[in-house]
Amino acid sequence: MKIATYNVNGVNGRLPVLLRWLEKESPDIVCLQELKAPNEKFPRDEIQKAGYHSIWHGQKSWNGVAILSKTGNVQEIGRALPGDADDVQSRYIEAMVDGILICCLYLPNGNPAPGPKFDYKLKWFDRLQQRAKTLVNFDIPVILIGDFNVMPTELDVYKPERWHKDALFRPEIRAAFHELIAQGWTDAIRTLFPDKIIYTFYDYFRNAYQRDAGLRIDHFLLSPHLKDRLKDGGVDREVRGWEKTSDHCPVWIEIADIK
DNA sequence: ATGTCAAAATCCTTTTGA
Numbered sequence: 493m494k495i496a497t498y499n500v501n502g503v504n505g506r507l508p509v510l511l512r513w514l515e516k517e518s519p520d521i522v523c524l525q526e527l528k529a530p531n532e533k534f535p536r537d538e539i540q541k542a543g544y545h546s547i548w549h550g551q552k553s554w555n556g557v558a559i560l561s562k563t564g565n566v567q568e569i570g571r572a573l574p575g576d577a578d579d580v581q582s583r584y585i586e587a588m589v590d591g592i593l594i595c596c597l598y599l600p601n602g603n604p605a606p607g608p609k610f611d612y613k614l615k616w617f618d619r620l621q622q623r624a625k626t627l628v629n630f631d632i633p634v635i636l637i638g639d640f641n642v643m644p645t646e647l648d649v650y651k652p653e654r655w656h657k658d659a660l661f662r663p664e665i666r667a668a669f670h671e672l673i674a675q676g677w678t679d680a681i682r683t684l685f686p687d688k689i690i691y692t693f694y695d696y697f698r699n700a701y702q703r704d705a706g707l708r709i710d711h712f713l714l715s716p717h718l719k720d721r722l723k724d725g726g727v728d729r730e731v732r733g734w735e736k737t738s739d740h741c742p743v744w745i746e747i748a749d750i751k
Numbered sequence: 752a753t754g755t756c757a758a759a760a761t762c763c764t765t766t767t768g769a
Contacts, residue, residue, distance in 0.1 A: 501769085505757065526769085528758080553759065554768070601769060609768095641769095695769095696755035739756085739769080 493590065493747045494519045497710050499598070499639040499693075499740035503527040503556070507535055509737050514542050517728060519744055520562050521589050523596035523637045524548075526738075527556025527582075534558065551582035557596045557638070561589050569593070575619035583616070591750070592718075593630065595623075597638040602659030610659050613641070617668040621675070627715065628676045634715035636677065639740065641709055642669045644679065647689065648708035660709060677713035680745045684725045692727055693740045701732050710743045721748040 496519035500506045503524060514522070522544070527534065531550040539546050545564035549571040550556040559566065566589050573584040583598040597620065602613030620636075627634045643661050646652040655661040673679060681690060691706025700706060714722060725745040732741045 502757065603769080698754055700754095 493521070493592075493749055494744055495521045495523075495592075495594075495635065495637070495712070495747060496742050496744040497523040497525070497596075497637045497639070497712065498742040499525040499710060499738060501526050501528070501738035501740065503529050503558070504533060504535060506736065506738050507538060509731065509734055511538065511542050512734070513728065513731050513742055514539075514544065514560075517742070517744070518562075521592075521594060522560040523594065524558040524560065525556070525596070525598035525639045526554075527551075527558060528554060529556055547585065547587060549582045549585045551580075555582045555598060557582060557585045557598050559585060559587050559589065559594055559596050563590055565590050573597075573616070573619050573623060575622055576615070579616075588632075591633070592747075593627065593632055593634040595627065595634065595636045595638075597636060597640070599639065599641045601641050602665070605657070605659040605662055610662075613659060614664060614668070617665070617672075621668070621672055624672055624677070624713075625675055630715065631717075633717040633721075635718065636711075636713040638711070639709060640669065640711050642666065642711075643707050643709055644669050644673075644682070644711075647687075648691075650691070650705040650707070660707065673713070676716050678716075678719045678722070680712040680714050680722055681708070681725050681727075681743065683722065684745075690727060691729075691741075692743050694732055696739055710740060712743070712745050718747060721750075722746075723748050
């Protein structure tokens with residue numbers, strides 16, 4: 493089973509790119525982030541024509557997450573991260589898909605830091621840790637998937653010394669990510685490729701993609717049930733070079749089916 | 752400090768978030 497994540501940076505503006513990639517790579521399950529569309533403007537019909545059932549949690553202008561499935565065997569569990577009833581940002585959706593609990597998330601960017609946006613990121617991260625602490629002990633496979641807006645280590649940044657004060661790399665944020673991992677989660681891509689430089693995002697500025705000046709911020713965190721079923725993974729880097737593309741690349745993993 | 756991109760409001764140019 494192939495599972496992918498893709499921060500599309502506007503699901504309608506990037507729809508031709510999304511459909512072209514779905515056709516080419518044909519993942520079984522896809523998590524999307526940054527839909528930048530209200531619920532009524534999600535392109536359900538076009539995605540259905542491409543062979544995918546979808547559930548989504550949209551919002552006007554910003555944020556928005558969705559889960560796509562080829563089988564349509566999807567049971568939504570929730571569409572808000574517990575812990576703050578006043579949080580109106582659409583950044584989380586959770587569903588059982590083909591026997592796996594898929595948690596699609598778009599963690600806040602947090603810049604500029606310090607400031608209220610960084611405080612919101614820290615609080616959101618704390619809520620994610622709380623939810624994850626419950627999920628990691630579930631007797632079913634669980635994956636936390638999406639744009640975490642965190643580079644976990646210096647290997648995940650093209651020039652780490654330039655990023656120490658950035659909200660994506662500050663010590664507090666890296667510490668939060670490592671605390672999350674310590675609950676028992678497996679960073680799938682880093683586990684497959686322990687020493688490899690892998691980026692999932694390239695800024696639109698200064699020809700970052702052409703210079704390979706990227707960041708690894710899109711992650712799959714596997715619960716203990718799935719650790720031994722991880723077969724392969726990678727980044728569809730060439731998609732970042734397509735016309736009218738997102739600033740993120742699609743990322744994917746392959747999970748062995750249950751025998 | 753800079754740079755790019757897309758979409759909304761301030762509405763055909765500027766502001767915003769990333």
